[in-house]
Amino acid sequence: MNITSPFSVNQTWLRCMQCGSIYSLLAERQFRCPCGGLYDVEHDFSHIPTAGELKYLFNLRMGGFNARPEPWEQSGVWRYRELIMPFLPPDQIVSLAEGNVPIVRAGHNLREWTGVKNLWLILEGMTPTGSFKDYGMTALMSVAKAAGIKAVACASTDDTSASAAAFAAAARIKCSVLMPAGLVTAVQGVHPAIHGAFIIMLPGSFDDCMRVQQELVANYGVYPANSLNPARIEGHQATAFQIAHYFGWNMPSWIASPVGNGSNCSSVGKGMRLLKERGFVTDTSRILGCQSEAACPLARSWSNSDRTKKGWLECYQPMEVGETTATAARIGNPVSKDKVIREVIASNGAMEIAMEGMLNEAVAVCGSDGIFVCPQTGTALAGIRRAVYRGVIRPYDTVVAVSTATGLKFAESATRHLEKKIVRLDNCNTSSVAKILQL
């Protein structure tokens, strides 16, 4: 570590969750331990204020509404900065006022459809780039800025590239995005370009893009913005902090979220453990991880196992993914699998598989209450319904579903599903319209 670093390895560090080795967060570029293990970010919390003092502070930061020149002062992530990145100087924070989202009670139709009366949604799509990725990306890009990074890269077909490009723009860091030509929609391809990212389409698969990105990191000094980078988990813990704060520091019975690469479960789990360790809450929620039947390596192995960590790991096998509208979670071998397993087991949680028809129906039911969610959110909602049916979730439990993105980002798949519902008339007579509307 050089002397100008914003924090030392005694304050914030990386620890391999497999072999326990410690590394510098600011110096690291590969984000995979030589032993093959994933890293956790850890902090020395011995000098932060008490839970009582912090609760007061967190409330204070929500209060009033004053001209605050820095976007992080309106962020629902950095509101909890003593828990997220306690040693990061505020002038290193890269923020777009992200994560100040509503937590709403589900509407009539969704409550009835799932069978959960006390069902809530945290609408993480109401954030700058329209998906939960902003929660983690604000932390990743802040670490990149603190580390003096000049260029980041990611290989991504989905929300990650848009979020990385937006936060890199805010940080004035160059960003390049590698995508497989012909395998992304026009809008997916262009969203990062809006933020000035350099987009390169490769004539190969997503795996080819990933390999090129890793070689850029290893040989050309580029910083990776992908899921292996555990700084993203730190920011994304705010999901757990917001839910705890909202419910008066009493965790709900369950938090349900879709599982793609696994960052949602990993972040919620790590955040809840921290809240309990630091005395913010006495109990943690049980995590319900939900996967579509097309891409359910974790849910399938969980249900085949004896539901212990060891048994689950033994049953786990990557899978060949099928077709699903929940494309953003269409992953056969999740990067953060070990963290998902750790957190689901630690929270006494469960996994569910959402049938393809059910996850699309969940999006439609949610829409019929006025809320347009992405198909991945549909996976979580269908998982809740199934868990109720199987008696895992009880009808009177309080359940929070993580809505990971706005449906607007996946409008094309919704189009296919609903176009048949549009009525096309062959005349412009009001009486014809009135007849169809049964007026």
Place this chain on the structure above:
Amino acid sequence: MNITSPFSVNQTWLRCMQCGSIYSLLAERQFRCPCGGLYDVEHDFSHIPTAGELKYLFNLRMGGFNARPEPWEQSGVWRYRELIMPFLPPDQIVSLAEGNVPIVRAGHNLREWTGVKNLWLILEGMTPTGSFKDYGMTALMSVAKAAGIKAVACASTDDTSASAAAFAAAARIKCSVLMPAGLVTAVQGVHPAIHGAFIIMLPGSFDDCMRVQQELVANYGVYPANSLNPARIEGHQATAFQIAHYFGWNMPSWIASPVGNGSNCSSVGKGMRLLKERGFVTDTSRILGCQSEAACPLARSWSNSDRTKKGWLECYQPMEVGETTATAARIGNPVSKDKVIREVIASNGAMEIAMEGMLNEAVAVCGSDGIFVCPQTGTALAGIRRAVYRGVIRPYDTVVAVSTATGLKFAESATRHLEKKIVRLDNCNTSSVAKILQL
């Protein structure tokens, strides 16, 4: 008025801005006075708390973060409900937790491009259906619910139909949307269907849709959710209230917004006049109304006139619209023109025309700071730049631009603009990628 009405015509009423006649808000369906004038909603404010008491209350409502079962308790619109709809009982409010959006200082690039150091953006796209329409629609649908309405209809190709469908769903009111077949994109067509709206495509123009809608209202008892309905203006005043609140009840020098049918300027102007009358602020902001060169009937007539209300009205003529990426404001004869003229003149404001190239450039510059806005927001930003160039806005003025929607809703037009920036490689070699990235 029947006896079960939530408020009487002595508490909240409609007044024709032309002839002064008074009508019942709950009983009205046509929303155009027999004399041809537009209606304003007016309230008896004589019994509401003082400005000082309300400021305290508004702050209190932002503070803390507690499980609030009703979405309106997290709404950035209904936070100001004593000013918006003081006699509406809370159980009649139809809300999706809308309008709790950030106001952020513009990034480096946009500040430099416009020439305004003290430039801010209110990001009204970070709301449930992705556009500012939610601000007004929550008020309209609440009035519809209070009036016992069973079915609403709108003729719209744009954000209005999506917002109407979402809030109708939340209110459990039937919604039908009339669209001209072949003149809307697939996503525009399907978004209202997500919320269960009945979508009817007519083989005609947008004007045919409008005529059928008006006949449904006149002859079949359907309630109109269109721009003529002034309840929308009431909710949308929250833009002015939020800006005032944010800047400590000192209005910025200028508020700039795009002008389509004119509801933005009308709402901001009416809201500011109310704030001044009730003693919340001592001065109001000057309104800068901005139109694209393709659809600038108000800006063109303003600049040809002597800048008095009478002179402007004399110069005004509807125009044949041209092509523009700012499609949501591609309107040759704005419905609320008389209100725009009233508010721009009352605020000592101005109008600007944004060249097509400049409004697209504005979206790109804003994107390069990490914020993806719609082309209509681009119109406002390009208008600010031009007003600075012409000496109307001074470089040290505080300016707030209203960002009316997220760019995600207009990603298709952004795609056309940026596709040429994507690099397509003919191999998957890391060295080729590194060369392009100049690493």
